[in-house]
Amino acid sequence: MQHGASQPRGLWRVFSLDHKTIAKQYLLTGLVMAIVGGWLAQGMRAQLAWPYRDFPFFGLIEPGRYNALVTMHGTIMLFWVAMPILLGAFGNFLIPLMIGARDMAFPRLNMLSFWTFLLSTFVLLASFFVEAGPAAGGWTAYPPLSAVPGYTGVDLGTDLWIVAVALEFISVLMGGINFLTTTINLRARGMRMMDLPLVVWMQLVSSVLFMLSVGPLIAGAAMLFLDRHAGSGFFDPAKGGDPLLWQHLFWFFGHPEVYVILLPGLGIVAEVLTAGARKTLFGYTMIVWSVIVSGLLSFLVWSHHQFVSGLDPRFAMPFALTTILISVPFAVQLFALIATLWRGSIRYSPAMLFAVGTIATFLVGGTTGIALGASAADIYFHDTYFVVAHFHYTLFPSVILAMHAGIYHWFPKMFGRLMHAKWGHVHFWLTFVFFHLTFIPQFLLGLAGHPRRVADPLQFDLLLSGMQPYNLVSTIGAFCLFAAQVPFLINFCWSLWRGKPAGANPWRATTIEWLATSPPPHDNFPGEVVAVRGPYEYSTPGSESDWLPQGKLENADSVAS
Amino acid sequence: MSTRIDSHRSWPVTGQPPVSNAVLGTAIYVATALMFFGGLMSATLVLRAGSAAWPPPGTPLLPTLVSGMNMVVLCASGTLVAWAWRTRAQESRVRALLAAVLLGTMFVAVQGVEWARLLAHGVQVSSGQHAATFYTLVGAHALHVAGGLAALVITWRRMRRGRGDLGACTLYWGFVVLLWPVLYVLIYTS
Amino acid sequence: MNRWLPENASSYGARIDGVMELIFWIVGAWFVLVIGVLLFFALRYHHRWHERAAYVPARTLRGMAIVLVPTAVILLFDLVIETASTRVWDLVKIDIPPAAQTVRVIAKQYTWTIVHPGADNQLDTADDISELNVMHVPAGEVVHFELLSEDVIHSFFLPNLRLKQDAVPGRTIRGWFEATRPGTYQLVCAELCGLGHTNMRGRLVVHDAEGYRAWLGSASPAGGK
Ligand code: HEA
Ligand code: HEA
Ligand code: CUA
Ligand SMILES: [Cu+2]
Numbered sequence: 001m002q003h004g005a006s007q008p009r010g011l012w013r014v015f016s017l018d019h020k021t022i023a024k025q026y027l028l029t030g031l032v033m034a035i036v037g038g039w040l041a042q043g044m045r046a047q048l049a050w051p052y053r054d055f056p057f058f059g060l061i062e063p064g065r066y067n068a069l070v071t072m073h074g075t076i077m078l079f080w081v082a083m084p085i086l087l088g089a090f091g092n093f094l095i096p097l098m099i100g101a102r103d104m105a106f107p108r109l110n111m112l113s114f115w116t117f118l119l120s121t122f123v124l125l126a127s128f129f130v131e132a133g134p135a136a137g138g139w140t141a142y143p144p145l146s147a148v149p150g151y152t153g154v155d156l157g158t159d160l161w162i163v164a165v166a167l168e169f170i171s172v173l174m175g176g177i178n179f180l181t182t183t184i185n186l187r188a189r190g191m192r193m194m195d196l197p198l199v200v201w202m203q204l205v206s207s208v209l210f211m212l213s214v215g216p217l218i219a220g221a222a223m224l225f226l227d228r229h230a231g232s233g234f235f236d237p238a239k240g241g242d243p244l245l246w247q248h249l250f251w252f253f254g255h256p257e258v259y260v261i262l263l264p265g266l267g268i269v270a271e272v273l274t275a276g277a278r279k280t281l282f283g284y285t286m287i288v289w290s291v292i293v294s295g296l297l298s299f300l301v302w303s304h305h306q307f308v309s310g311l312d313p314r315f316a317m318p319f320a321l322t323t324i325l326i327s328v329p330f331a332v333q334l335f336a337l338i339a340t341l342w343r344g345s346i347r348y349s350p351a352m353l354f355a356v357g358t359i360a361t362f363l364v365g366g367t368t369g370i371a372l373g374a375s376a377a378d379i380y381f382h383d384t385y386f387v388v389a390h391f392h393y394t395l396f397p398s399v400i401l402a403m404h405a406g407i408y409h410w411f412p413k414m415f416g417r418l419m420h421a422k423w424g425h426v427h428f429w430l431t432f433v434f435f436h437l438t439f440i441p442q443f444l445l446g447l448a449g450h451p452r453r454v455a456d457p458l459q460f461d462l463l464l465s466g467m468q469p470y471n472l473v474s475t476i477g478a479f480c481l482f483a484a485q486v487p488f489l490i491n492f493c494w495s496l497w498r499g500k501p502a503g504a505n506p507w508r509a510t511t512i513e514w515l516a517t518s519p520p521p522h523d524n525f526p527g528e529v530v531a532v533r534g535p536y537e538y539s540t541p542g543s544e545s546d547w548l549p550q551g552k553l554e555n556a557d558s559v560a561s
Numbered sequence: 562m563s564t565r566i567d568s569h570r571s572w573p574v575t576g577q578p579p580v581s582n583a584v585l586g587t588a589i590y591v592a593t594a595l596m597f598f599g600g601l602m603s604a605t606l607v608l609r610a611g612s613a614a615w616p617p618p619g620t621p622l623l624p625t626l627v628s629g630m631n632m633v634v635l636c637a638s639g640t641l642v643a644w645a646w647r648t649r650a651q652e653s654r655v656r657a658l659l660a661a662v663l664l665g666t667m668f669v670a671v672q673g674v675e676w677a678r679l680l681a682h683g684v685q686v687s688s689g690q691h692a693a694t695f696y697t698l699v700g701a702h703a704l705h706v707a708g709g710l711a712a713l714v715i716t717w718r719r720m721r722r723g724r725g726d727l728g729a730c731t732l733y734w735g736f737v738v739l740l741w742p743v744l745y746v747l748i749y750t751s
Numbered sequence: 752m753n754r755w756l757p758e759n760a761s762s763y764g765a766r767i768d769g770v771m772e773l774i775f776w777i778v779g780a781w782f783v784l785v786i787g788v789l790l791f792f793a794l795r796y797h798h799r800w801h802e803r804a805a806y807v808p809a810r811t812l813r814g815m816a817i818v819l820v821p822t823a824v825i826l827l828f829d830l831v832i833e834t835a836s837t838r839v840w841d842l843v844k845i846d847i848p849p850a851a852q853t854v855r856v857i858a859k860q861y862t863w864t865i866v867h868p869g870a871d872n873q874l875d876t877a878d879d880i881s882e883l884n885v886m887h888v889p890a891g892e893v894v895h896f897e898l899l900s901e902d903v904i905h906s907f908f909l910p911n912l913r914l915k916q917d918a919v920p921g922r923t924i925r926g927w928f929e930a931t932r933p934g935t936y937q938l939v940c941a942e943l944c945g946l947g948h949t950n951m952r953g954r955l956v957v958h959d960a961e962g963y964r965a966w967l968g969s970a971s972p973a974g975g976k
Binding site: 105106109173176177178180181184185186211212213214215216217218219220222223226230231232233234239240241242245248249252 | 578580581582585586589590592593594595596597598599600601603604607608611612685686687689690693697701
């Protein structure tokens with residue numbers, strides 16, 4: 001950790017090695033991309049309600065452009081919003097602060113990780129401006145569709161997509177090395193693994209899942225690139241290749257990836273919930289182990305995305321079994337989070353509302369996952385809007401709701417000021433209500449058989465016979481949902497400069513990051529941190545105050561740097 | 562300047578983490594890379610199972626013997642690094658490292674020559690599954706060897722100035738070296 | 752739930768609906784229970800009504816019981832769902848009953864070519880009847896299909912028959928269905944396959960015995976191909 005002496009000055013400060021600055025850079029990029037991804041969804045929704053109108057801003061959306069919108073919306077939301085915000089921003093910001101470290105184990109690698117990510121962002125955004133537009137083969141990029149330009153009409157756009165995704169993965173990979181090494185090696189004195197705040201555990205397991213699942217997909221991406229440019233035919237049946245091979249490589253990564261996204265979200269919820277309910281976490285050890293079990297199981301479920309893909313039908317039984325069984329560890333986690341509220345003393349800050357909202361919403365997503373995991377039911381549900389509704393009910397809470405919970409909660413630590421609470425409440429209720437308004441109709445559309453990734457719902461009997469109004473409702477919900485983020489945007493920007501100064505610990509929270517000043521200086525703590533008790537000592541019997549901090553500071557510096 | 566916490570002292574239990582940051586970070590990367598090669602190798606097996614003849618008739622013979630001897634070269638290089646890591650004698654350590662780098666370079670060079678010869682025989686990535694998996698596996702491994710060589714050279718230069726630690730390098734080079742026999746069996750014995 | 756599903760027209764459709772319904776009730780009941788508890792806690796333990804929180808770290812198995820016991824019950828329900836689902840899956844996708852005829856379905860950006868076996872009930876003979884985007888089958892008879900694709904992956908989706916199967920280039924995928932009710936049903940492509948994916952639709956015409964004979968008689972053979 002020799003970088004403290006050479007802190008860059010002036011404009012060079014953007015090349016910071018400080019984990020907190022890097023976290024903020026990730027957060028900002030992720031939020032900007034959230035606006036882009038949300039904006040693309042508006043175009044899709046408009047088209048689905050009123051096919052082939054001349055829309056303001058979007059113009060006429062013909063099928064090719066619609067496919068590009070879907071593909072880029074999904075890709076951006078998962079890889080340029082969920083990953084940078086949940087892992088890049090919260091992981092980077094929280095891990096060192098919560099374990100009482102001065103920085104990440106490899107600050108230079110950390111900086112490189114962000115700049116690789118930013119480069120990947122530009123590559124991806126550039127693909128909007130090349131001839132024939134961006135990739136249009138779905139975020140799953142199934143070959144042969146994605147392997148031969150003639151099939152989608154998109155050529156360079158697909159290459160840029162592959163390159164951008166690969167760069168993004170390399171960036172997360174560098175981040176993962178840092179997260180794991182830091183958590184294992186740089187913990188404060190006295191902090192055992194079982195003293196880690198839950199969100200750090202979640203980041204840890206999430207990183208492990210990512211690192212162990214991404215290899216095969218990178219291999220697949222390399223093979224896809226060779227198919228496109230070197231004349232190989234890994235996925236081309238005419239040359240002895242196998243299109244299903246891609247699906248295996250993709251989903252072996254793809255399913256663990258959804259937990260890579262979910263777990264940090266649940267971790268944020270756990271931190272906010274305990275502070276908001278002034279109550280210790282229910283069953284810490286049990287939660288940690290169930291997270292590990294769900295992580296292990298997540299490597300054994302991937303073919304539930306391929307039940308009707310032409311895979312040997314005898315594989316359906318084992319994969320359906322593992323899939324449905326994964327409800328067990330997740331039930332443990334969710335029940336424990338809910339039990340944390342039991343006999344608590346709850347104060348509803350905006351963060352707390354978002355945390356409870358995350359659980360409530362995810363319950364819908366999780367339980368509908370079971371309907372998809374049952375192979376027989378998935379024959380019908382596969383590739384319908386039921387799936388679309390399922391994954392928005394899982395992704396939206398883990399990414400958007402949990403992210404908001406995290407931002408409202410740690411904004412004071414990041415920027416030293418509080419966000420406006422009243423407007424935070426307004427933002428929550430608008431977001432929550434309009435989210436459900438958008439996606440409940442999609443479950444019903446899915447039941448009626450509405451296929452996904454179609455540009456014109458009016459081609460389908462099922463919709464003509466009375467279901468199209470549901471699309472209309474969903475679209476109105478989506479417009480309002482997008483608009484509901486405006487109060488947040490304004491609140492965020494306003495609070496950066498005008499928010500009430502926060503003080504070190506506005507929520508009277510126990511974990512170690514609150515020992516540092518807000519915002520923490522470059523070296524985080526003015527002395528050595530020692531962990532003296534568990535992370536969630538709220539309302540401990542025998543103690544006057546309703547919280548006892550996990551750490552204390554020793555040998556405070558004589559000279560501030 | 563503020564007092565700094567020596568990261569090693571902050572290890573909660575022993576006072577010193579059992580594995581240094583560099584070695585731990587490398588180990589994590591190696592695990593990821595193993596999964597990457599695992600993906601490539603299972604893809605190869607799947608494609609091979611789906612092919613009528615492997616290699617297809619008319620394919621020029623792969624340089625089994627030369628690559629086998631090359632494997633000895635790489636293993637020798639690996640042994641030298643492992644030895645350098647264990648030994649205390651500074652002088653011989655630096656020399657062993659240099660020798661390991663040279664042997665490693667030789668490995669890459671021989672592989673490169675063999676590639677060029679195969680290409681000259683008209684075996685290309687586009688020639689079929691057998692050739693495509695061959696180039697992908699060998700190419701991916703060669704990239705990892707090249708990266709390892711770069712790391713070895715940097716460590717060697719540091720070592721000459723009496724600094725540096727061999728742990729991470731040894732781990733990574735060991736991975737690259739031990740992977741090759743596995744790939745060799747998969748690629749050359751069919 | 753039946754309100755939303757399209758009308759069923761196959762022999763196994765009701766079984767699939769049954770699985771959906773079973774899951775709906777099991778999972779739905781749990782969902783209502785869990786969300787109810789969550790809401791109750793969220794309101795009841797507001798600090799206005801509950802000033803100091805209890806200290807419940809649940810470090811022992813006993814302490815965790817209120818979570819672990821319901822979870823164990825869920826495990827049982829999981830096995831119920833899995834068993835029910837697998838039975839129906841086997842019926843639809845594995846235990847294929849013998850059939851009177853086999854129809855070939857060839858997917859290609861963005862059409863379905865349906866090759867019917869014709870009067871001799873044999874594919875690849877001169878009297879095969881090839882139709883674009885229309886499939887004719889008799890009601891009440893098991894029909895086999897052979898699914899092929901000539902370019903990218905498509906998916907053969909007959910919502911009313913609760914049947915979906917991807918068509919993968921390089922493979923011939925076999926399956927079956929028995930349409931129970933005469934009528935005309937939509938055939939949909941359910942896998943993104945390019946610009947015309949939306950428009951890749953067709954019809955399944957299910958005839959009664961008489962109608963089917965009439966159709967066979969009137970359809971002109973496409974010539975042996
Ligand atoms: C954060 C993201 C996330 C999460 C957490 C999940 C969680 C789950 N998902 Fe989901 N899923 C996606 C994101 C996610 N998914 C995405 C993006 C896709 C689409 C990809 C694409 O094709 O584009 C998808 C698609 C998808 C499919 C494929 C559908 C298809 O294409 O045909 C399946 C099938 O099994 C599935 C199942 C599950 C299951 C069983 C869970 C489980 O983990 C859920 C476990 C949780 C619970 C079960 C709730 C808690 C338990 C209780 C309240 C107790 C009561 C429960 C019982 C009695 C069972 N998902
Ligand atoms: C994290 C993941 C995520 C999120 C949040 C969303 C959000 C939304 N999604 Fe998306 N969606 C996907 C992931 C996601 N989606 C994926 C993976 C697919 C599949 C793609 C494929 O098939 O290939 C998909 C597909 C998909 C479809 C199916 C298209 C089709 O199959 O034809 C539809 C249709 O309605 C849709 C709609 C929406 C809508 C209306 C929102 C709304 O919630 C959007 C509302 C807007 C926001 C939430 C942004 C808010 C902005 C901020 C909060 C930032 C504020 C800024 C600052 C402070 C600087 N999505
Ligand atoms: Cu064919 Cu979609
Ligand atoms: Cu999955």
